[in-house]
Amino acid sequence: MIPPDHVSFVDRTLQQLGVPPLPEGEGREGVLGWLHSVARSHVDIAPAHRPVLIANALGSPPVDVIEQAHARGVKVAALAGAAKHALSHVANGVDIIIARGYEAGGHTGEIASMVLTPEIVDAVGPDVPVLGAGGIGTGRQVAASPALGAQGVWTGSVWLTSEEYQQLNSNRGMTDAFLRATSADTVRTRIYTGKPARLLKTKWTRAWESEDAPTPLPMPLQNLLVSDAHSRMSAHGDPDVVSMPVGQIVGSMNEVRPVATVMADPVAGFEQAAARAAGIAADPDAP
Numbered sequence: 001m002i003p004p005d006h007v008s009f010v011d012r013t014l015q016q017l018g019v020p021p022l023p024e025g026e027g028r029e030g031v032l033g034w035l036h037s038v039a040r041s042h043v044d045i046a047p048a049h050r051p052v053l054i055a056n057a058l059g060s061p062p063v064d065v066i067e068q069a070h071a072r073g074v075k076v077a078a079l080a081g082a083a084k085h086a087l088s089h090v091a092n093g094v095d096i097i098i099a100r101g102y103e104a105g106g107h108t109g110e111i112a113s114m115v116l117t118p119e120i121v122d123a124v125g126p127d128v129p130v131l132g133a134g135g136i137g138t139g140r141q142v143a144a145s146p147a148l149g150a151q152g153v154w155t156g157s158v159w160l161t162s163e164e165y166q167q168l169n170s171n172r173g174m175t176d177a178f179l180r181a182t183s184a185d186t187v188r189t190r191i192y193t194g195k196p197a198r199l200l201k202t203k204w205t206r207a208w209e210s211e212d213a214p215t216p217l218p219m220p221l222q223n224l225l226v227s228d229a230h231s232r233m234s235a236h237g238d239p240d241v242v243s244m245p246v247g248q249i250v251g252s253m254n255e256v257r258p259v260a261t262v263m264a265d266p267v268a269g270f271e272q273a274a275a276r277a278a279g280i281a282a283d284p285d286a287p
């Protein structure tokens, strides 16, 4: 089902970008949860790890999965990029809505957090908890979420430059690319999975914007097409040739920090931002 022209474009592009084949026997990334069967196998394995929450990115989880989770006392969250998606999640039995704005890393819609979060909060009403997501990394951004009506926040990108993530991720080129990127260095594109997702802008994403680039395939075929390419780029480690989801907050990810600091800084920043807003509310004329 994958056209040969797509395969030859990927091969040609990797060659042009100087990315060698994987060494013999080196592991491949494989297909992530974009297939129903793979996603369900994640759900089968999850209970052994005693989760308190299962979150689904693309649509509501199947109703039987929601029921299974509830039977075990596990809450279910789902990401929403538009108010109508949030309403359909609630109708399917989802407990927590994650309002994920345009700025977010990974799959994302077209509406920015500033507009999306209050729209979703108003649509689902006061009984459904909403978390703000997309572009959150500092205390001021955390403080914006309750101001927009959310009960908390959900973050992704900001963890990619944690010290602990470096132990899982051997691709130092990718970390260097994050550290030097500005908030303008991301692009929302279908080339990772077939659905729009925000990635770091690199020579790889630019190649897909060239005139001879094919149109990305629908999910799950696009990820099948590029998953070997992802493994090859990771093994190569060139910061100019990276294929990785990250949000616009990458412009503030300028150093590798321990997880404890990635948590503590926004907490302290939130307290300052909340106090500042409270001060303005109490005395609008104060300097």
Ligand SMILES: Cc1cc2nc3c(=O)[nH]c(=O)nc-3n(C[C@H](O)[C@H](O)[C@H](O)COP(=O)(O)O)c2cc1C
Pocket: 055, 056, 057, 058, 079, 100, 103, 104, 105, 106, 107, 133, 134, 135, 136, 154, 155, 156, 157, 158, 244, 245, 246, 247, 248, 249
């Ligand atoms: C590298 C990366 C991988 C992600 N993978 C998933 C995923 O598998 N499932 C999911 O629900 N969301 C995934 N997300 C999206 C996050 O759940 C979240 O919506 C997003 O990161 C929030 O925006 P932020 O990146 O600005 O913090 C991913 C995000 C990143 C950066």
